[in-house]
Amino acid sequence: MFPIAPLNSINKISLLQYRNYSSAGYSFPASVTCITGPNGSGKTNLLDAVYYLCYTKSYFSAYQQNSVQNGFDGFRVTGIFNRSGNEEIISCKWKAGKKEIFKNEVEYEKITDHIGVYSAVMIAPDDTELINGGSELRRKWVDGILSQVDKTYLEKLMHYQRVLLQRNAWLKMQAYNPATNNTELEYYNAELAEDAAYIFEQRTTFLHHFLPLLNNFYHLLSEGMEAIQVTYTSDLLQKPLLDWLEQNLQHDLRYQRTLRGIHKDDWDFRLNDMQLKQFGSQGQKKSFLFALKLAQYAYLSKSQGHLPILLLDDIFEKLDQKRMEALLRIIRGEGFGQVILTDTHPERIKQAFEGGAEVGFIHL
DSSP states (O other): OOOOOOBBEEEEEEEEEEEEEEEEEEEOOOSEEEEEESSSSSHHHHHHHHHHHHHSSOOOOOOOGGGGGGOOOOEEEEEEEEEEEEEEEEEEEEEEEEEEETTEEEEEESSSGGGTTTTTEEGGGGGHHHHHOOOOHHHHHHHHHHHHOOHHHHHHHHHHHHHHHHHHHHHHHHHTTTOSSSSHHHHHHHHHHHHHHHHHHHHHHHHHHHHHHHHHHHHHHHHOOOOEEEEEEEEGGOOOHHHHHHHHHHHHHTTTTTOEEEEEEEEEEEEEEEEEHHHHHHHHHHHHHHHHHHHHHHHHHHHHBOOOOEEEETTTSSSSHHHHHHHHHHHTTOOOOOOEESSSHHHHHHHHHHTTSEEEEEEO
């Protein structure tokens, strides 16, 4: 399917004041670990803590404060990782609005230096919003993948977002205090155009490499004959951003925001040339979603040279038997590394992996 890469995995984790955990520690000695327990016991929170160690942010919330246990002003999560045979300690600390990330007790100079060191791919029940929701979710998803494999992409994306805020602020100011010249605007336009050209090129290249992986996984999961199409839509397909910004200035001034640019890009998912979001069945959407995430896993593995951690949150409750068996065949095969999942029924997991990978259990 794709070349087998060295394994990166997490061996142990400790949590202090993270969500519903006052103080706790767990080990992941097996290649597959099932976190089990009743609803509300913290299964998803423990899975999210693993994700946090990889990306210095929660998978489920954009606000750091939401990861702090009620009544406290900070948290700390520490993991012992195996990185191509070497043990590393990663620690993430957040308190009173300040985030600190340490590797082997040495603080990173920049938090972004940690991005791409460890990878995880999460599949969770609400991920169908990636298909059903607005374009911002799909942009964030693609940006998250590319930022892990290309430091320049991450830097240019962050710079683009900063300059976009500055340009929008300039546009708002014109309603109250019009500028006597456009020197400042021309600077913003030039900076945005330069960043956008690179981001557009990388997003285009990404889809070229990603689509064959997506097709492969979709057909493995669905056994269907549908033809998959993913279309990248962007203003830059028509002309460079600098032309858009100059020609659209009056529109931007009227609406007091930048109406054209890579911050409006989207990806259109289709089956048999029918828009999946509008016409796809629930089964087709589930198969497409899992194919997206498995293709993400394969893409990261090939690009980074190591196997990410696969995190599955309560997905077997949502799958029919046929799709569950297809998914298990894939993740039990070659090309997949450590799997950590949550389930309220440990017997189901024992049976699912019977005769395959060793399964460890964390009972909450």
